[in-house]
Amino acid sequence: MYTVSVRDHFMIAHSFRGEAFGPAQRLHGATYVVDLEFQRAALDANGMVVDIGLASEVLKTTLAGVNYRNLDEEPAFKGHNTTTEFLAREIHARIVAAIGRGELGPAARGVEGVKVTLHESHVASASYAGPIS
């Protein structure tokens, strides 16, 4: 199995509901450094898993939809704790949708799986990995 991975980041404010979150129930924020990984069993005619240039652009565009925002006020996340693992899946879904719309080019339709990892600090991260159905 081949993979290609690209990295970017976004910076948001949010708060959590639930005693388990302790002081993180207060409004605070985070930088998320994002690793976006594409998986497929065979390379395309160019010898690529995916066009790295397009992958970087799509990741930047996708993160722009959440970057520099207070997630507590985003309608898309209403009723959810925007934990790192929740956000990893949300970004995963948006990337899979972008592949479906052809934004990574026609060859990217050969991608079989996507993994999104969000690093919230030098000591903690979360990820979501799933196939492209």
Place this chain on the structure above:
Amino acid sequence: MYTVSVRDHFMIAHSFRGEAFGPAQRLHGATYVVDLEFQRAALDANGMVVDIGLASEVLKTTLAGVNYRNLDEEPAFKGHNTTTEFLAREIHARIVAAIGRGELGPAARGVEGVKVTLHESHVASASYAGPIS
């Protein structure tokens, strides 16, 4: 599949038996930077894989059991070469036991797999991954 990962470290002395180990047969030591990763297919009611605060505490407590020690004198490791890969499994077993005792909270019983990676330098690491039976 979701994952959440937390990082800590411990510092030990030890030596190895067997010609394959060359100069590492002498008493020496290592810093192990540990990544502890929890895997599960669905988030809990709070939107978590595991409570990161509790996970960090349990990792610290678990590593305290080996930190600042000469592993050659630990009864638990008698008759074993405490290689990086051996220690990864040992810590894996102790984390799984802590989950079983409820130390990561009741929600953590939904965790399906655990992976422990020990970085022994900027160029070498080892890991053990296994399900929670």
Place this chain on the structure above:
Amino acid sequence: MYTVSVRDHFMIAHSFRGEAFGPAQRLHGATYVVDLEFQRAALDANGMVVDIGLASEVLKTTLAGVNYRNLDEEPAFKGHNTTTEFLAREIHARIVAAIGRGELGPAARGVEGVKVTLHESHVASASYAGPIS
């Protein structure tokens, strides 16, 4: 010249005023990974620049004063843009004050300089370095 450096992090929300900040004028947030460095020309009687254990505790306590907060609502920062470089100096001042109060132990009074670096992502950081007067 000797140095000793310890690392920790904090997570905050804030916004900036001024057109130069573009979308960062919106309420957003950041994780700051902090490197705190102590400098001195000669070691103390124990062979230390500073007690690393105490240094880590004082850094954690100092960061707790800003961690999990919306800096826009902190009286201490009223009228200031809490840029990464501004925060580096603020933490520098608080560490120097802690040394003055003896919280790093009496030997730490031999420290001659302190540098604080805040990493806001994998591609950007800021620092403030100054002597202990």
Place this chain on the structure above:
Amino acid sequence: MYTVSVRDHFMIAHSFRGEAFGPAQRLHGATYVVDLEFQRAALDANGMVVDIGLASEVLKTTLAGVNYRNLDEEPAFKGHNTTTEFLAREIHARIVAAIGRGELGPAARGVEGVKVTLHESHVASASYAGPIS
């Protein structure tokens, strides 16, 4: 499942054919930082996945076969775009062959899988993982 991973690097020149590569169609180059990972379900009699010393030597020897070269002029790569993912598989094949020739020692024949990751910058990497048949 256990893994052991070792790291080294190589530096090459190359160019790509195909419009998808944009300015990378010009002769340029790259440093590839390589992580070589060995996987097996059980440790050998020494408590090892693989002899780390031998693994590092074999990785260095394998990379010496491509290091400090213009890949456009290497017969082995004629007709191929030497993308990061293509090179990951090429190195994977050479490591598997070295295991087959016994260069990692007889115990390494117990290795079940190998993964090769090439980091081409702080923001992009590619890998190839496959079993040892």
Place this chain on the structure above:
Amino acid sequence: MYTVSVRDHFMIAHSFRGEAFGPAQRLHGATYVVDLEFQRAALDANGMVVDIGLASEVLKTTLAGVNYRNLDEEPAFKGHNTTTEFLAREIHARIVAAIGRGELGPAARGVEGVKVTLHESHVASASYAGPIS
């Protein structure tokens, strides 16, 4: 003293002349991950060392002048070994010139020093630091 640092990268081919370079006399290449650091004694009216957004843009534009090229064929480097340390100074000179042309904004004229670090692998780097005259 305050600093702000931004990171980007470029990928080139080149070769060296001189026996000291050994196999690096052959045409090969490198990825250089670049840290560009600005230093000044006091912040501007916005609380900035330099506009990070502009700094990132100017770094990208400056690196585009060498990115995806064979440095052996660049007239600007004729007669020079384009070692990592040589390139660090070259990029330093170009950044200082860009500040002089006002490309980092008028406030950036308060910058007193610039340091450029090029990481050529996970184990080697070089830098050039100098004042803005």
Place this chain on the structure above:
Amino acid sequence: MYTVSVRDHFMIAHSFRGEAFGPAQRLHGATYVVDLEFQRAALDANGMVVDIGLASEVLKTTLAGVNYRNLDEEPAFKGHNTTTEFLAREIHARIVAAIGRGELGPAARGVEGVKVTLHESHVASASYAGPIS
């Protein structure tokens, strides 16, 4: 000012004397990842600060003198706590001596300063910097 930096590591056992060290008074150990930095104001005729190949070799040879050892039993360190900062200066002295003996080549006699940084974990490091007299 130019710098060139190379990285390697060593692994030792030791213990500390003095209540300030807490549990580190027990026999334990550490991996030290070492950054060795050479500084000079002008490049040599080859465009180098120092021959990186020779620098890496001399660092490896120097570290071999302490690698895989119990520092409590090394006569050279008798009566000293082998703290990270103490070891940084020790290695600094040995590198300066190697330059004096010509082991880094005749051109390296133009090096004006050396800095040695020892990373003992992902959160702590120490360094010693000084001129070549």
